[in-house]
Amino acid sequence: MPKSRSAKAETPKQNAAKETRLNKYIANAGVCSRREADKLIVAGEIKVNGQVITELGYKVEPTDKVVFKGRxxxxxxxxxxxxxxPKDFITTTDDPENRRTVMELVKNACEERIYPVGRLDRNTTGLLLFTNDGELARKLAHPSHNVKKIYKVELDKSITKEDFAKIEQGLELEDGLAMVDGLAIVDNNKKTLGIEIHIGKNRIVRRIFEHLGYEVIKLDRVMYGPLDKLNLPRGKWRFLSDKEIAKLKRLN
Incomplete structure (x- = not known):
């Protein structure tokens, strides 16, 4: 078995900073999380410079050739x-029907290949995160991490006290119980609400209100975890700050 570079006495100290743990290297390549990468390593699925590596903690350098399933x-x-x-863009990296996708809006953001984390349906507006950090993307998408999402909802008619209470208590939908984390009326005519939710089921916010006979006229995601829309106009993008990235990575 090849020795980890961390154990090689002849490795210069100045090269240590350039070394990366193999599981992190695999995760950064977008293959899977670090934990899943450890399983691939132990299973003998990873080759470094033509040799199968099964040692956890093995480190690679930028010049090494790391291969998984021939790639x-x-x-x-x-x-x-x-x-x-904005509206009328679908959340996918490619569409066979040639509809406009969100990738068009961020195509000039960077040279790296980035992908949307989760999705917003075609008529839903608001915050959408893109990254090439596969480990973070999987973490944010997994329901166990309870990533908070806040939406502004505009209905076709005023919500009743009874229906408001039903949503607060949790609604039984066709695919299970839909619980919200917070609900508030934000205008006098009771047609506009704020809803906080962490479950990631398909079209969940729209389905909650449709279940009670309301039509959602507008749906806008105004917060995603610690991120908000402050100074970010519709249709525009920006890079996250180091502080925002750190907050995302600290989410439980």
């Missing part, structure tokens, strides 16, 4: 882009 992995610099999505 050379090329970890890119992590990039984090926040978009204020």
């Amino acid at each position: 050379k992995l090329s970890p890119e610099k992590p990039v984090y882009v926040l978009l204020n999505k």
Whole structure:
């Protein structure tokens, strides 16, 4: 078994900073999380410079050739882009029907390949995160991490006290119980509400109100975890700050 570079006495100290743990290298390449990468390593699925590596903690250098299932992995610099999505764009990297996708809106953001984290449906506006950090993307998408999402909802008619209470208590939908984390009326005519939710089921906010006979006229995601739309116009994007990235990575 090849020795980890961390154990090689002849490795110069100045090269240590350039070394990356193999599981992190794999995760940065967008293959899977670090934990899942450890499983691939132990299973003998990863080759470094033509040799199968099964040692956890093995370190690689930028010049090493890392291969998984015949494909050379090329970890890119992590990039984090926040978009204020407009209507009429679908959240996918490619569409066979040639409809407009959110990728058009961030195509000039960076040279790295970035992908949307989760999705917003075609008529929903608001915050959408893009990254090439596969480990973080999987973390944010997994329901166990309870990533907070706040939406502004505009209905076709005023919500009743009874229906407001039903939503607060939780609604039984066709695919299970839909619980919200917060609900508030934000205008005098009771047609506009704020809803906080962490479950990620398909079209969940729209389905909650449709279940009670309301039509959602507008739906806008105004917060995603610690991120907000402050100074980010509709259709525009920006890079996350180091502070915002750190907050995302600290989410439980």
